Amino acid sequence: MQGASFGAKMVSVVAATWLGGCGSPEQGQPTHVVQAISGGGLHTCALANGGVQCWGNNYFGQLGDGTTVGSSVPVPVSGLSSGVQAIAAGGLHTCALVNDGVQCWGSNGSGQLGDNSTSNSPAPVPVSGLSSGVQAIAAGWTYTCALASGGVLCWGYIGRGPLSTSASQVPVPVPGLSSGVQAIAAGWYSACALVNGGAQCWGLNGSGQLGNDSTDDSSVPVPVSGLTSGVQALAGGGFTTCAIVNGGVQCWGKNSVGQLGNNSNSDTHVPVAVSGLARDVRAISGGSSHFCALATGGVDCWGYNANGQLGDDSPHDRYAPVPVHGLTSGVQAISAGGAHNCALVNDGVQCWGYNAYGQLGNNSTHDSYVPVPVVLQVGPASTSSIRHHATLTDGTAVTRQFTVRASSRSPKHDP
Numbered sequence: 001m002q003g004a005s006f007g008a009k010m011v012s013v014v015a016a017t018w019l020g021g022c023g024s025p026e027q028g029q030p031t032h033v034v035q036a037i038s039g040g041g042l043h044t045c046a047l048a049n050g051g052v053q054c055w056g057n058n059y060f061g062q063l064g065d066g067t068t069v070g071s072s073v074p075v076p077v078s079g080l081s082s083g084v085q086a087i088a089a090g091g092l093h094t095c096a097l098v099n100d101g102v103q104c105w106g107s108n109g110s111g112q113l114g115d116n117s118t119s120n121s122p123a124p125v126p127v128s129g130l131s132s133g134v135q136a137i138a139a140g141w142t143y144t145c146a147l148a149s150g151g152v153l154c155w156g157y158i159g160r161g162p163l164s165t166s167a168s169q170v171p172v173p174v175p176g177l178s179s180g181v182q183a184i185a186a187g188w189y190s191a192c193a194l195v196n197g198g199a200q201c202w203g204l205n206g207s208g209q210l211g212n213d214s215t216d217d218s219s220v221p222v223p224v225s226g227l228t229s230g231v232q233a234l235a236g237g238g239f240t241t242c243a244i245v246n247g248g249v250q251c252w253g254k255n256s257v258g259q260l261g262n263n264s265n266s267d268t269h270v271p272v273a274v275s276g277l278a279r280d281v282r283a284i285s286g287g288s289s290h291f292c293a294l295a296t297g298g299v300d301c302w303g304y305n306a307n308g309q310l311g312d313d314s315p316h317d318r319y320a321p322v323p324v325h326g327l328t329s330g331v332q333a334i335s336a337g338g339a340h341n342c343a344l345v346n347d348g349v350q351c352w353g354y355n356a357y358g359q360l361g362n363n364s365t366h367d368s369y370v371p372v373p374v375v376l377q378v379g380p381a382s383t384s385s386i387r388h389h390a391t392l393t394d395g396t397a398v399t400r401q402f403t404v405r406a407s408s409r410s411p412k413h414d415p
Helices: none
Strands: 033-039 043-048 049-055 069-076 086-087 093-098 101-106 120-126 134-139 143-148 152-156 169-171 181-186 190-193 196-202 219-224 229-234 240-245 246-255 268-273 281-286 289-294 298-303 318-323 331-336 340-345 347-351 368-373 385-389
Touching: 033 340, 043 086, 043 093, 043 318, 086 134, 093 134, 101 143, 134 181, 143 181, 152 181, 169 340, 190 229, 196 229, 196 331, 240 281, 240 289, 268 340, 289 331
Parallel strands: 033 086, 033 331, 181 229, 229 281, 281 331
Antiparallel strands: 033 043, 043 049, 049 069, 069 385, 086 093, 093 101, 101 120, 134 143, 143 152, 152 169, 181 190, 190 196, 196 219, 229 240, 240 246, 246 268, 281 289, 289 298, 298 318, 331 340, 340 347, 347 368
């Protein structure tokens, strides 16, 4: 990427709503009940009616529609029209929990698809050995993890841990996490698990993102300082990690642009409280250098904001949470991508932030500083009007198929 790195996050199934325009669908029109959303590095996916739709960059096949052609509106993932229980979008790949098994697609240079190969796939492939018994999935930059039978398995390359010496093309167990795990979360090159109410993390730790009062990388899970109980959820970002603890939010790691949300820009190697979010937080999600939280139906974000990813109608970084414009109530779920976000709202899915590859799903490639509705593809559509060829990750533009500005832009430099 040009000057940017993107985190990834855990996704859980949430209450249903409509995908697309405002209000209920018109009489006789097909309905699209959305159960979950997940933001990746440069793409986004939604779980709707038991199937998956994705949009945005598709150079490695991460949209899963059998092509490597990008789309600025949702396109169906091949072969996943039903039976999908959860989705997780990583840096340049995507995975789905399907009938208690896992299927992945997209970039596979580090084995992050888990099919015992390093070949990219533009359509879903089964993860080796995980055809049943899986309860949750989380996707990082070049790795994926699954929670199965109370233990954690990962595949791909994470930098430290069981995947450190060489990338694994098939799932391998994480040491010390064979039972008692309640949830998992993936950052760029670090991962965390919620174990018996406490938090444990492993992987790279140069900014203190493991939260153990150290900057030493760890090949095995280490307890997060002070978080041995009361943890309700975890979220990984680029080099920062956050947790919901007793209804409030605490974060640790890199803080160069305020991604800890504590009104400073100093890194910390142990958890610190996020300003103004002491209670009633229901969900949290992290991007490359920003985080968002869902509390009492509204969304607040903090950190890096050059592409409008905080949704406050400005490009200014924020060292403490600010409300997302127009999302003060009715929000059911949130998911942060690399430099964009999406929310599941009463009347549809709305996204904001970086949009050079169409990852906001609004048939455009212009960034948006405020939420915009996702444009649902209802029935067959003319590809010439909704699609564009992907732009290479080094910024090289290739042929486009519709008359919007070419997406050779990269997100403004992430610190």
